[in-house]
Amino acid sequence: MKYGHFDDNRREYVITNPRTPWPWINYLGNEDFFSLISNTAGGYTFYKDAKFRRLTRYRYNNVPMDNGGKYFYINDGGTIWSPGWKPVKTELDSYECRHGMSYTNIKGSKNGVEAEVLFFVPLKTWAEVQKVKLTNNSKEVKKLKLFSFVEWCLWNAEDDMANFQRNFSTGEVEIDGSTLYHKTEYKERRNHYAFYSVNAPIQGYDTDRESFIGLYNEFSEPQVVTEGKPRNTEAHGWSPIASHYIEVELKPGESKDFVFVLGYVENEEEEKWEKKLVINKKKAKECIAKFDTVAKVEAALAELRAYWDNLLSIYVVESGDERLDRTVNIWNQYQCMVTFNMSRSASFFESGIGRGMGFRDSNQDLVGFVHQIPSRARERIFDIASTQFEDGGCYHQYQPLTKRGNNAVGGNFNDDPLWLILSTTAYIKESGDYTLLDEMVPFDNDETRSKTHFEHLKASFDHVINNVGPHGLPLIGRADWNDCLNLNCFSKNPNESFQTTENKTGGTAESVMIAGLFVVYGRDYVELCKQIGKNDEAARAQKEVDKMIDTIKKHGWDGDWYIRAYDYFGRKIGSNECEEGKIFIESQGWCTMAGIGVEEGMVEKSLNAVKERLDTPHGIVLNNPAFTKYYIEYGEISTYPAGYKENAGIFCHNNPWIIIGETVIGRGNNAYDYWKKIAPAFREEISDLNKVEPYVYAQMIAGKDAFKPGESKNSWLTGTAAWNYYAITQFILGVKPAYNGLEVNPCIPADWKGFKVTRKFRGATYVIDIKNPNKVQKGVKSLTVDGKAVAGNIIPIMPEGKTYNVEVIMG
Ligand code: GLC
Ligand code: GLC
8 A cells, every 4th residue: 555656757755645654754954954854744853963962852752653843733713734734633635745855845735725834954054944835725815823833952852851850940042023042051051042933023922832732732732723822922941942923814816925944053152142141143144034035945945956956867777667766866865865964863763862873884874875975975984984993993883963982882893894994995986086095084083193094994904803713703792783693792681781781701702794794895905905006915905805715614604505603602603503593694695795605606505595594575584593582692683573673674784785695696686686675666555564664765674573574664774775775776787986987787687678877977977878688687798988899897987077878788
C-alpha cells in the first residue's frame, strides 16, 4: 500500500494521506541552521548542533507520535483545523505534503478555505522561513483567526529535558511589534537569542505555554485557539513559546500571504544590548527584512532550487527504469547531503542528544557526498582528523558545535582509523587536489601537536599493524564497525553501556573484518603513496598488506566462507563450528571486496554462502543463525531479539559490501538484485509494511527471524546512504573517479541493453553512453571519447569547460 507518489519532475515525494505508518520527514537547511519536519509539520530546529543549540522543542517517543512542531491553527467560525492535519486532527477536505530538496510544502483545506505552508531555510541564512497562503474558495466572506505556534527549547536539549528545578525558572522573552524574541540565559553566558516574526501587524500574541494551551489541554486544543482570543502573555520562567494571532478577512476567491521567520542571532559581547535588559535586535531585523515580501521569499526559494539543480547535475543516469533513476539522481544524493550534515545526530530515531559526528560514520558519509561540494568535504576531513591521536586511534565521535572529540560513546573501536584513508582518497580522486595531504592538522585538537594530514593517514595505517593479535589479525578493541560485537566487555550489569564500560584486559579478540578493511584501504594507501612519489612508504605498506592477505587465508577462512572474528579466549566467531552466528556478512563483504583468495575460489564460495544463508526477500541479514540467547563473550549483538538490528537484522549499510563483492567476480545479476531489495523506491509499494519513508534508505529492515520481516526502522541517518550510492554509481553503473581520469567498469544485469550516465568531473562534462550488445554482466570491450579510441577503460582528464561524448561497448 502507498501513501503518496513520487513527482520526479519537481524532485518531490507527494504524501496524500497524513496517516503515514510513521512520520515521514524531511530536512531543511544545508549548512549551519537546520530543521526536521514531518508530513504533519512536527519537528524542531537547531543551530549547528542538535544537542547544544536546540531552538525549538520536540517530544520524542511520545503519545501520540510526533508531538511538537511548527504549528498553525485556523479558527474559522468555531471550526478549528491545521493545514497539516496535526495537531488538531480535524478531518480535512484535502491534504497534501510535498517533501522536496530542502523544502516542504504542506497544503490542507477545510470548508472552502485552503491553507498552504511552505517551509524552508534559505541558503546562507540562520532562519527558517514559513510562507502561509490562505485562500477563500467559498462563496462567502471568511473571517479567519490564524494562530502560529512554536515552543522554545532552552538551548541545551539534554538539560532542557532533565534539569527542571533550574529551567522552570529561567525562561525569558521580549515582545516587539510582530516579533517574539526568546532570550533565556542571554544575560549571562549566552551570546545568542532566537526570534519568531511575521511580516504583518498582529492583533495579539502569547509567549507563555500554560496560558496558551492550558495546563490540562493538548497541542490539539489550545484554549486560546478554542476561545479565539489571545491573552497577550509574557513568559517568566516555565515554558516560553511564541504564538502570533492574526485576524484575516478574505473575500470569495481572495488569497493572502504571510511570511513567518524563525531565526537565530549571535552578537558580540559589546553589542549584546540596546539598553539595560533590552536585547540588540539589529541582526534579527536585518534577517526579517530579507524575507518580508512574497517576492523575496520566492527569490530565495528559486536560489535554493538552483543550488540543488546544480548539485544534482553532477551524476545523472538515464536507465529506462524510473525507480533506479530517481534513486540515483535525486533521493540517494539528497540523503547523502543529509547524512553529511547530520552524521548520526538528529532524526526521528536519533534524538539529537545521543550522538554527534561519528569518526567512522562521517568518514564513510563523505563517499556519497564528496562529488557534490568537494570543498566542504575537505573541511570535514580536517575536522575529523583533528580528533585523532598520535597513535592513530581516535575518539569515536565529536560534537559539531565544538568540534572536540568526546568520550560519550566510547573509544578504541579499532576499525575507526582506517576510514580516514577512504575519505581522503575519495576526496583526492574526485577533486585532483593533493594539497590537503600537506596541511598541518592537530592531534586531539591540540595545535601544538600538529602534523601533516599525510602523517595522519600513516598513523591510521600503522594503528592496525601495531595492534594485531596472536593470529596476526587486527585486535578488535571495543568493537569494529559492528558496534555490538563487544568481545572484551563481558557485561552483566544492565546499568552499564556496552559501548563505554571498562573492557576486560588480557583479551586477544581479533577481527577478520578489520583485516579485510585493512587490505582494501591499505591498498588505497599504497596507491596514494605511489601517486605522490613516496615509493619506499608504498613498498613498506604493500608488504604489510600482503602479509595480512596471507594471514586471512590462513586464519580467516572457514572452508566455505570467511570467519568473522576470534573471541577473547581465541575461539572462532562466525564459523561452521559455532552453534549460532555461523556466518556473518561483514567479513564476507570486506574479504570479497578485497578479492582475498579470488584465484582459489574463496570469493565465489563466500558469496555463494551469503546467497544461501543470508539472502532474504528484503535484503541480506547480518548473521545466521540469529542469536537466541545472551552470549556474554559477544556482548550487545546477542541482546537484540532475533532478526533485529545487529542480531540478524538486514543492516542495510553492509549490503552494498556484498554488492561490491559480487561485482569483483562479475555477477551483475546478483549485485543489482541485492540492491533492489533495499533501495527505497523499490519498496514504495509495500509502504505499509516498510513503514518508513519510501524515498530514503533505512538503517535496518527486520530480518527473516524477526516477528515482522520487512519492517524498516532508523531511516535517514545511516551509512547505508553513502554506501549504496557508492555501490550503485561506481560499481554497478560503474562510473568511478580515479586519480588520472574517470574509470568506466559497469557490472550490470545481463539483460540490460545499456544506459547513459552524464558525469561532471574536474570541470568537464562526460556524456557516457554504455551499450551492452552481447548481454554480458561485466567487461569493457571498447571506449571512445568523441569518436577516438582510448586504450583501457579510463576516460582521461579532458580540458575543462567542455562536454565530451563517450561511447562504451561492453563485452
Ligand atoms: C550504526 C552506527 C555505526 C555502526 C553500525 C553498526 O549505524 O552509526 O557506526 O558501524 O551501527 O553497528
Ligand atoms: C550503534 C548501533 C546500535 C547499537 C548502538 C549502541 O548505534 O547501530 O545497534 O545499539 O550503537 O550504542
